[in-house]
Amino acid sequence: MTALALEPxxxxxxxxxxxxxxxxxxxxxxxxxxxxxxxxxxxxYLGSLIALLLQSFFSIDEFSGVVNREFTLRxxxxxxxxxxxxxxxxxVMMAAAVTIAAAAIAFPIARYxxxxxxxxxxxxxxxxxxxxxxxxxxxxxxxxKLILAKEGIVTWVFDQLGLxxxxxxxLAIPVIGGxxxxxxxxxxxxxxxYIWLPFMILPIQAALERVPASLLEASADLGAKxxxxxxxxxxxxxxxxxxxxxxFTFSLTLGDYIIPQxxxxxxxxIGQAVFIHQGTxxxxxxxxxxxxxxxxxxxxxxxxxxxxxxxxAL
Amino acid sequence: xxxxxRFERVSRHFGEVRAxxxxxxxxxxxxxxxxLGPSGSGKTTCLRLIAGFERPSAGHIEIFGVQADRxxxxxxxxxxxxxxxxxxxxxxxxxxxxxxxxxRRVSRRExxxxxxxxxxxxxxxGLETRRPSQLSGGQRQRVALARALIxxxxxxxxxxxxxxxxxxxxxxxxxxxxxxxRSLGITFVFVTHDQGEALSMSDRVAVFNKGRIAQxxxxxxxxxxxATRFVADFVGHANIIEPASAQRLAGRAxxxxxxxxxxxxxxxxxxxxxxxxxxxxQVVAAQYHGSHTRYEIRLxxxxxxxxxxxxxxxxxxxxxxxxxxxxxxxxxxxxxxxxSEAPP
Amino acid sequence: MRSRRxxxxxxxxxxxxxxxxxxxxxxxxxxHIPLLLILLYAFTxxxxxxxxxxxxxxxxxxxxxxxxxxxxxAVGLSLKVAAISTVVAxxxxxxxxxxxxxxxxxxxxxxxxxxxxxxALPGIITGISLRSAFSLAEIxxxxxxxxxxxxxxxxxxxxxxxxxxFRRTSGSMLxxxxxxxxxxxxxxxxxxxxNIATALLAGGMLAFALSFDEVIVxxxxxxxxxxxxxxxxNELVRPRQRPVTNVVAVFIIAVTSLPxxxxxxxxxxxxxxxxxxx
Numbered sequence: 001m002t003a004l005a006l007e008p009x010x011x012x013x014x015x016x017x018x019x020x021x022x023x024x025x026x027x028x029x030x031x032x033x034x035x036x037x038x039x040x041x042x043x044x045y046l047g048s049l050i051a052l053l054l055q056s057f058f059s060i061d062e063f064s065g066v067v068n069r070e071f072t073l074r075x076x077x078x079x080x081x082x083x084x085x086x087x088x089x090x091x092v093m094m095a096a097a098v099t100i101a102a103a104a105i106a107f108p109i110a111r112y113x114x115x116x117x118x119x120x121x122x123x124x125x126x127x128x129x130x131x132x133x134x135x136x137x138x139x140x141x142x143x144x145k146l147i148l149a150k151e152g153i154v155t156w157v158f159d160q161l162g163l164x165x166x167x168x169x170x171l172a173i174p175v176i177g178g179x180x181x182x183x184x185x186x187x188x189x190x191x192x193x194y195i196w197l198p199f200m201i202l203p204i205q206a207a208l209e210r211v212p213a214s215l216l217e218a219s220a221d222l223g224a225k226x227x228x229x230x231x232x233x234x235x236x237x238x239x240x241x242x243x244x245x246x247x248f249t250f251s252l253t254l255g256d257y258i259i260p261q262x263x264x265x266x267x268x269x270i271g272q273a274v275f276i277h278q279g280t281x282x283x284x285x286x287x288x289x290x291x292x293x294x295x296x297x298x299x300x301x302x303x304x305x306x307x308x309x310x311x312x313a314l
Numbered sequence: 315x316x317x318x319x320r321f322e323r324v325s326r327h328f329g330e331v332r333a334x335x336x337x338x339x340x341x342x343x344x345x346x347x348x349x350l351g352p353s354g355s356g357k358t359t360c361l362r363l364i365a366g367f368e369r370p371s372a373g374h375i376e377i378f379g380v381q382a383d384r385x386x387x388x389x390x391x392x393x394x395x396x397x398x399x400x401x402x403x404x405x406x407x408x409x410x411x412x413x414x415x416x417x418r419r420v421s422r423r424e425x426x427x428x429x430x431x432x433x434x435x436x437x438x439x440g441l442e443t444r445r446p447s448q449l450s451g452g453q454r455q456r457v458a459l460a461r462a463l464i465x466x467x468x469x470x471x472x473x474x475x476x477x478x479x480x481x482x483x484x485x486x487x488x489x490x491x492x493x494x495x496r497s498l499g500i501t502f503v504f505v506t507h508d509q510g511e512a513l514s515m516s517d518r519v520a521v522f523n524k525g526r527i528a529q530x531x532x533x534x535x536x537x538x539x540x541a542t543r544f545v546a547d548f549v550g551h552a553n554i555i556e557p558a559s560a561q562r563l564a565g566r567a568x569x570x571x572x573x574x575x576x577x578x579x580x581x582x583x584x585x586x587x588x589x590x591x592x593x594x595x596q597v598v599a600a601q602y603h604g605s606h607t608r609y610e611i612r613l614x615x616x617x618x619x620x621x622x623x624x625x626x627x628x629x630x631x632x633x634x635x636x637x638x639x640x641x642x643x644x645x646x647x648x649x650x651x652x653x654s655e656a657p658p
Numbered sequence: 659m660r661s662r663r664x665x666x667x668x669x670x671x672x673x674x675x676x677x678x679x680x681x682x683x684x685x686x687x688x689x690h691i692p693l694l695l696i697l698l699y700a701f702t703x704x705x706x707x708x709x710x711x712x713x714x715x716x717x718x719x720x721x722x723x724x725x726x727x728x729x730x731x732a733v734g735l736s737l738k739v740a741a742i743s744t745v746v747a748x749x750x751x752x753x754x755x756x757x758x759x760x761x762x763x764x765x766x767x768x769x770x771x772x773x774x775x776x777x778a779l780p781g782i783i784t785g786i787s788l789r790s791a792f793s794l795a796e797i798x799x800x801x802x803x804x805x806x807x808x809x810x811x812x813x814x815x816x817x818x819x820x821x822x823x824f825r826r827t828s829g830s831m832l833x834x835x836x837x838x839x840x841x842x843x844x845x846x847x848x849x850x851x852x853n854i855a856t857a858l859l860a861g862g863m864l865a866f867a868l869s870f871d872e873v874i875v876x877x878x879x880x881x882x883x884x885x886x887x888x889x890x891x892n893e894l895v896r897p898r899q900r901p902v903t904n905v906v907a908v909f910i911i912a913v914t915s916l917p918x919x920x921x922x923x924x925x926x927x928x929x930x931x932x933x934x935x936x
Contacts, residue, residue, distance in 0.1 A: 016388075019841035023366075023386035026761075029842075033757035034769070037750040037813060041772050045784070045810050048791030049775075052783075055790060105688065108681035116678075125686075127922060132689050134864060135914035138873050138887045139907040142894055143692035146699055146904075149708035153695065156710045197689060226675075255780015258874060262894050271782050278786050288790070291783045298779075367833050387836040400834035404852040414838035417848065465838060 056288035065282060075285040079293070084273070088293055091270040094185075095253035098192040099200075099246045105193065106200035106245065111234065113201075114208035115216070129205075133198035141259055144191045148182035148263060155180075178265060188264035195259065196252050200245035207241025208234070243305045250301060254294035270294060316343035316378065318469050318501040319364055324373035326359050333359040335525035336373070341469075343378070346495050346502045348512040351522030352548065357505045360522075361471050364503060365394050378468055388417075393462035394471040397478075399454045401446040407433070407457055408442040414465040432460040435494070452483045459494075469501045476511065488515055509549045513537060521545045523653065538573075544653045546571035553577075553619050555647065562615065564591040570647040574608065574622035580641040590641050595619065597636040611638060693911060700904040708900070719901040729906060732889040739801070739885060740869040743808035747865045748858060750809070751816025759824040776811040784811060785878030792879070799881025807879040808872060812865035819861035819925065823854045860924040863917030871914050886910060 022029040058067055059074045078084065113125050132140060147153050158167040171177040171184065178184030211234065219229040257271025268276070270290055277287035321339040325332065334356045341347045349357035362368040363375060366387035375382045382390060393414070401410050409416070412429040420428075433439055436456035446454060455475060462470060472491075476484045492515050495502045506512050512519050513533040520530040521544070529541040540546035543554060552571040560566050586592040595611035598618070602625075609621045621640060700719060702712035723729055754773060758766060776784050788807050797803065831853070835845040873887035880888055886906065893903045 013841075015843045016841040019843055020386045020389065022842060024384050030757055030761045030763060033753045033760075037754040037757075037773070038769065040746075040750055041776070041810065041813065044791075044806060045776055045787075046772065048787035049783070051791050051794055052787040105685050108678050109685045112678055112682045127919070128686055128690065130922065131915055131918055132693070134867055134918045136693075136871055136907070136911050138871065138890050138894075139696065139910050140692060142890070142903070142907055143696050145894065146695055146708045146710075147692060151707045151709045153710040194688065194692070197685075251778070251780060255782045256874075257782055258891070271780070274782055274786060278789065284790055287786060291786060294780055295783065365833070365837055367837075386841070387833065388839050388841050392837075394834070394837045396830045396834055398828060398830055400828060400830035402831060402834075402849055402852075413835070413840070413848070417835075417838065417840040417844045461834075461838065 052288045052291065055284050056292055058285045060283050060285055067284060075289045076292075078286055079289055084290075087268060087270060087273050090267065091254055092297065094189065094192065094269065095250045097189060098196065098253045099249045101189070101193045102197050102200040102249045103204075103242050103246065106197055106204055107238070107242070110201050110204035110208055110238070110241070113205045115211065115234075129198050129201050133202070137195065138258070140195060141191060141262055144187070144194065144263055145182055148180065148187045148190070150180040150182075152182075182263050183265060185265060188260050191259050191263045192249075192253050192256070196249040199248035199252065200242075203244035203248075204238055204241035207238050207244070211237050240308060243308050247298075247301065247305055251294065251298050254297060317341070317376070318343045318345075318378060319503065320376040321360070321363075322374045322376070324360075324363060324370045324375060326356075326363060326368055327371045332525045334363065334370075337525075337527055338373075339520060339527060339530065341501060341503060342518075343501055344499050345517040346492065346504065346515060348516035348519045349503065349505045349522060350507070350509060350512040350519050350549070352507055355522035356525040357507075357520075357522045358473060359525075361394075361473055361503060361505045364469065365392055365471055366390050391465075391468040392471060393465050393467035393469075394473065395455075395458045395462050395475045397473045397475070399446075399458040401454060401457055401461075403446055406443050406445055407438065407449070410446065410457055411460045411464055413461060428464060429460075432464045435463070436460045451478055451480075452487070455479065455487065459491075463498070463500075467500065469503060470495075472502060472504045474505055474507070476506075476508075484511075491515065513549070521548065523548075528653065539648050540571050541651055542653045543569065543571070543650045546648070546650060551620060551622075554650070555617075559613075559615065559617050560647070563593055564644055564647060566644070566647070569650045571650055572619075572642060572647050574620040575606075576642050576646040577619065577621035578641045579621070579623060580639040584639060584641065586641070589644055591644055591647075592639065592641045594637065594639050597638055609638075611640065696904055696907050696911070700901065700908045702901055702904070705899065705901060719905045722899070722902055723905045723909075726902065728884070729886075729889065729902075732884045732886040733909075735801070735804075735883060736870050736886040739804050739808055740866045742805050743812050743869045744862050744865045746805065746809035747812035747816045748862050751813045751861060751865075752820050752854075752858065754813065755817050755821035755824055759821060760829075773814050773817050777814055781811075781872075781874035782878075785875040788875070789878040799879065799883075801883065803879045803881070804876060804883070804885065807875045808869040811872075811875065812869055815865045815868060816858070816861035819857045819864070819921075820854055822925075823857035827853050856924040860921035863921040863924075867914040867917045871910060 022032070055067075056075055057071050057073070058069050059072045060066070061068050079088070109125075109129070113122060113129075117125055149155075155164075155167065158164050170186065171180070176185040176189075178187075181187040181190075215233060216229060219233045220226075224232065255271050257269065257275045260269045260272060270293055274287045274290045277283040277290065281287075317340050319339070319341040321337050324334060324337050324339075326334040337356070337360065339360075349360060351357045359368060363370055364377070364382075366382070366385060370383060377390060377392060402413065405413070408426060408429050411432050412420075412425040415425040415428065430439075430442075433442065436459050438453060438456050438460065441449070441453065446457065449457065455478075458475070475491075476487055479487060488511060491502070504512075504516060513536070516533060518530060519533055519536050521528045521536065523542075523544045529536060529545045531539075531541075536545065536549055540549060540552065546552035546554065551574055553574065555563065555570045555572060557567065557569055560568060560570050564570075580592060584592070593613055595613045597609050598612050599610040601608045604625070606622050606624050609623065611619050611621055613619065619640065698712065699708070701715040701717060702709075703714035703716050704712055754769070758770060784807065788803070788810075792799065792803055827850075831849055832845055835849045836842070840848060871887060872885075873891055876885055876888055877891070884892070887910070890903065890906060890910070893906075897903065
């Protein structure tokens with residue numbers, strides 16, 4: 001055995017002493033770790049969120065335009081105004097339509113990624129879905145302004161195929177049509193689906209990823225036709241994933257104000273209403289009351305989703 | 315004799331669970347001390363209390379006479395070999411081994427000199443630059459050992475260090491650890507659930523049950539004189555003779571343990587001698603184990619005894635119908651105390 | 659024979675039906691063709707409209723962008739905001755994940771919910787909350803109000819990546835380090851940090867990409883200053899030189915894609931990039 005004596009431990013270092021104190025008082029360590037993020041998120045974020053919600057119980061003086069800081073439910077009463085109900089209804093319908101379309105497009109991709117692709121293909125597919133999810137929201141919205149413009153590629157493709165009459169026919173449909181695709185609800189709808197699609201693909205893929213291959217084997221082995229396996233095995237297992245994805249598509253559509261502003265009609269959505277009331281109109285209480293709408297809708301939605309077991313797929 | 319580790323009425327509670335419950339214990343300097351018990355019996359928590367990963371809820375711990383209750387792990391002259399080895403995956407073997415010296419700011423040259431010595435000691439020369447992921451289980455175990463020993467701890471703690479190894483390697487490491495401990499003269503505290511390991515390696519064994527110590531003694535005494543029914547059952551095999559049977563068979567009051575190999579097969583006409591108990595029974599099952607055979611024998615009152623017999627040349631004195639006469643020394647019946655039960 | 663066939667089928671996944679393949683290809687084309695079109699439009703000679711096909715191709719718009727001080731200013735601001743928000747998010751996200759990993763305390767669930775809230779709720783809610791709080795507290799808009807907003811939703815990205823790594827890190831490694839004589843800070847430096855380094859890098863890169871690209875919250879917290887996405891939004895509402903916007907769009911795609919690809923390669927073993935919406 002070595003005869004070298006071990007150096008005395010450096011007990012004097014202040015960091016070491018501090019470390020000893022934190023050992024003896026683990027609560028101090030927890031406080032040191034949790035303090036800064038909680039201060040930031042709790043005070044800055046939660047604080048402003050609560051302040052905003054409180055302001056929805058204030059009202060605005062119709063003549064002077066000054067915020068009256070007294071508790072009232074009048075502002076919420078204003079939400080029930082037909083014009084505002086119209087905005088809320090339009091937004092919810094759009095969110096529902098977007099969610100359904102996104103699920104329909106996302107499902108085959110997610111199914112292929114989870115149940116068929118392997119190795120490199122799978123990695124590449126994953127990247128192809130993930131890149132648009134994380135990158136360039138605004139640029140991707142902008143891309144559709146190019147595509148849907150009257151002189152853009154969609155019109156050109158329809159012309160080349162000799163289907164210009166069809167496009168005109170679609171645009172002539174009342175309500176959802178318009179002078180061009182980029183000034184119509186159809187355009188808004190397409191862009192919403194496009195932007196939120198990755199948010200739908202990944203949860204469904206995650207849910208299907210947990211389907212063991214042996215289960216599909218078993219189903220086939222028991223004599224189920226592919227169609228039956230799909231209906232009785234794959235679809236029920238994918239459902240929590242669809243619900244999880246729909247949380248994103250629904251919530252994001254409810255709150256977005258950029259997309260309908262760039263691609264769409266003059267009739268507005270909740271997000272735009274919030275933006276207008278807090279900005280040009282200076283009616284913070286009404287804007288705040290409007291933000292409560294998506295929060296309440298999402299709370300109900302999340303409660304339902306939890307019952308359906310969607311959170312396991314997140 | 316110096317006391318390496320002293321527990322004075324130590325408890326460690328996790329919420330409602332009393333992982334360690336009012337344990338007092340002395341580990342002597344230089345001994346190989348085993349903590350034996352089933353999982354959840356508190357032995358590992360005791361080890362973690364010595365290392366400083368846990369702090370006692372009540373009671374005091376001394377390490378070589380120094381009160382250690384408030385000492386963080388990095389200020390205790392105690393090192394640990396972890397069950398999963400806990401090697402640092404981002405460091406190679408030599409950096410793993412020299413970690414303790416590095417954080418003490420020993421120069422790189424001296425560090426590597428002593429690291430090489432340690433690798434020599436555990437016979438891992440030439441693997442300095444390997445990563446832990448490139449080593450076999452046995453090699454990882456040796457790296458963990460070298461890493462813990464380089465700090466020249468006063469006490470080395472080993473948490474089921476052989477659990478992950480296969481049988482042959484485990485037997486090899488058992489004798490190696492024992493030799494190492496003798497030559498270094500360091501106190502080893504060894505946690506295991508394997509009674510064979512505890513008996514064969516240690517100077518003394520503490521048997522844990524439900525957060526308490528059921529018995530502390532030498533392996534010989536633990537085996538020959540188990541203090542409680544739990545110890546008798548957990549260490550080796552034992553026939554437990556309940557008070558009614560004990561009264562009838564041996565004329566004694568109390569509950570007793572009787573090891574299977576202490577039971578002799580007497581000749582058919584043998585008569586009881588003083589100091590012996592004798593009874594008749596019927597062999598209901600026999601298991602051949604190579605060096606010995608184990609018999610299940612049903613006595614006339616329905617009690618079933620396990621008896622074990624070395625397989626020697628002479629045949630067993632049993633009649634054709636499997637009737638046997640059994641005899642054992644009254645001294646071989648060990649009186650059992652009550653098992654400690656956690657207080658309500 | 660039958661059992662062998664079954665064994666093979668279990669080992670390899672079945673090839674997909676043709677209709678499924680077509681649906682996948684169509685879906686992915688839908689996701690990516692728009693981005694390719696932007697690349698094409700960055701070279702168009704048509705200045706006044708989005709005419710397709712472009713009447714001619716030119717690279718002069720890249721030079722035009724080079725000479726626009728307003729764009730450079732916006733790029734500079736965006737880079738600065740993203741860098742500082744990322745640093746703040748790295749510190750706060752790592753602290754939070756360490757606390758939630760090592761400790762079991764009352765209100766743990768609420769804390770993890772609080773961390774996710776800024777990206778779980780639509781960005782407009784975060785934005786308008788911060789804006790009205792600034793106005794209540796009479797804080798003037800500045801560089802720091804933008805950072806405040808961005809760091810808030812970047813924390814969760816770092817948190818998600820780091821805690822995923824923590825969960826795969828054996829706690830006994832920290833104990834081993836302390837056991838060998840390293841105090842808490844030495845343990846952090848020599849053991850913990852090397853083990854979470856790539857997760858930190860990945861989380862940081864994603865946070866950077868998220869911040870660099872953010873527009874919804876920024877419109878509420880920026881005042882008069884223009885980050886690159888704000889500049890872009892103004893161009894979309896009131897177009898001036900369309901091809902210049904296209905070039906900037908290509909630039910944004912590049913700047914946000916590279917860190918995302920990097921983050922993917924850093925965490926591909928065992929962890930998906932943990933995150934969520936914006």
